[in-house]
Amino acid sequence: MTTDRKYDIVIVGGGPAGLTAALYAGRARVRTVLLERGAPGGQLLNTEAIEDYPGFDHITGAQLAERMAEQARKFGVDIETANVTAIRNGGERKRVETESGTYEADFVILTAGGEPKKLGIPGESDFQGRGVSQCAICDGAFFKEQDVAVVGGGDAAVEEAAFLTRYARKVHLIHRRTHFRAQAILVEAARKNPKIEVILNTIVTEVQGDENGVTGISVKEHGASPRLLPVAGFFVFIGFQPNVQFFDHREHPKHDALNFLITDSTMETSVPGVYAAGDVRSQLTRQITTAVGDATTAAIDAVKKLEARKHQLTPVPVDAYGESDNLIIPAH
Numbered sequence: 625m626t627t628d629r630k631y632d633i634v635i636v637g638g639g640p641a642g643l644t645a646a647l648y649a650g651r652a653r654v655r656t657v658l659l660e661r662g663a664p665g666g667q668l669l670n671t672e673a674i675e676d677y678p679g680f681d682h683i684t685g686a687q688l689a690e691r692m693a694e695q696a697r698k699f700g701v702d703i704e705t706a707n708v709t710a711i712r713n714g715g716e717r718k719r720v721e722t723e724s725g726t727y728e729a730d731f732v733i734l735t736a737g738g739e740p741k742k743l744g745i746p747g748e749s750d751f752q753g754r755g756v757s758q759c760a761i762c763d764g765a766f767f768k769e770q771d772v773a774v775v776g777g778g779d780a781a782v783e784e785a786a787f788l789t790r791y792a793r794k795v796h797l798i799h800r801r802t803h804f805r806a807q808a809i810l811v812e813a814a815r816k817n818p819k820i821e822v823i824l825n826t827i828v829t830e831v832q833g834d835e836n837g838v839t840g841i842s843v844k845e846h847g848a849s850p851r852l853l854p855v856a857g858f859f860v861f862i863g864f865q866p867n868v869q870f871f872d873h874r875e876h877p878k879h880d881a882l883n884f885l886i887t888d889s890t891m892e893t894s895v896p897g898v899y900a901a902g903d904v905r906s907q908l909t910r911q912i913t914t915a916v917g918d919a920t921t922a923a924i925d926a927v928k929k930l931e932a933r934k935h936q937l938t939p940v941p942v943d944a945y946g947e948s949d950n951l952i953i954p955a956h
C-alpha cells in the first residue's frame with residue numbers, strides 16, 4: 625500500500641456533482657483530489673443528448689462531462705482514476721481507501737451517485753441512451769408522437785408513465801404482477817389516462833433495435849408465448865440503489881429507508897466532515913441541475929470550515945432557518 629496522499633478535500637465520484645464540487649474547491653484554491661473509478665462524467669456518459677441543462681439547448685452527455693472535467697482541472701484539481709473501497713472517519717482527518725492507495729483529507733464530499741436497477745435482459749445495455757432510458761424528464765421529449773414502454777410497478781414507473789404521455793402517442797405500462805406496488809391514487813390516474821395501456825402479469829425479455837435505436841421489445845405474459853411490442857423508447861423504473869457501500873456500519877451516516885444519505889442544508893451528513901451531494905443524497909428528485917446545486921453548497925461549506933479550521937476560527941453555525949450571516953467569530 626502506498627503512503628497516504630494528503631489533501632484538504634477528497635471528492636468521491638466524478639459525475640456532475642463531483643465535478644462541480646471540484647470546480648468550487650479548485651477555485652477556492654484548496655488542495656483537492658477527485659477520485660473516479662471510470663472516466664469522469666458518471667451517468668452523463670450513459671446519456672446521449674441533454675436538453676434540460678440551462679445554457680445548452682442540446683449537448684451530449686459525453687461533451688458536458690468533458691467540459692466539466694476540463695473546467696475543474698483548469699483550477700488545479702487532481703482528477704485521478706481510483707476505485708474507492710472505504711471511507712473512514714478519523715475525527716478531524718478522514719481516510720479514503722482505494723485499491724491503489726489511501727488518501728487523507730479534512731473533508732470528504734461523497735458524490736458517488738447510484739445505479740438505476742437494470743433488468744439484465746438482452747439488448748438493454750446495447751441500446752442504453754439510444755432508446756433505453758431511466759429518466760423520463762431527461763429523455764421523454766425525444767419520443768414525441770411515438771410509442772414507448774415503461775417497465776415497473778412502483779411509484780416511479782406509474783408516475784413517469786403519466787409524465788411520458790405529454791410527448792408519446794402511447795405508453796405501454798408493463799408490470800410483472802397483477803397488482804401495482806405504486807400508490808392507489810397514481811394507479812387510478814394512470815388507468816384513466818387514455819394514452820396509457822396497462823399490461824399486467826407480463827415480463828420484458830429482450831430489447832430489439834437497429835442502427836437508429838430501439839425498434840421494439842419482446843414481452844411475455846405469464847403462461848403465454850412471447851410477442852413483439854413495437855416501441856421507439858423503453859423506460860426502466862424498477863428501483864435505484866445509491867452507492868453508499870464505503871462506510872463501516874458503526875460510522876455509517878444516517879440514511880433514509882432506501883439508503884439515500886440524509887444531509888442538513890449545507891449537505892453535511894450526520895458524520896461531521898462528510899458531505900453528500902447529487903444522486904446519493906436523500907431528496908425529491910435526481911437531476912443534473914440538482915446535483916450541481918447540492919455540490920456547490922457542499923464545496924462552499926467545506927471550504928468555509930476548512931478556512932475556519934486553518935485560522936482557528938469558529939464558523940457561525942447555520943441557524944434554524946438555514947441562514948447564516950457568514951461571519952466568522954474567533955474561538956477565543
Ligand code: NAP
Binds near residue numbers: 775781804
Ligand atoms: P420500487 O418502489 O422499489 O418499485 C420497483 C418496482 O419495480 C416494483 O414494482 C418491482 O416489482 C419492479 N421490479 C423490480 N425488479 C424488477 C425486475 N427485475 N423485473 C420487473 N420488475 C421489477 O421503486 P421506485 O418506483 O423507483 O420507487 C422507489 C421509492 O421512491 C419508493 O419508496 C417510492 O414510493 C418512492 N417514489 C415516490 C414517488 C412519489 O411519491 N410520487 C415517486 C417516485 C418514487 P414488484 O412489485 O414485483 O417487486
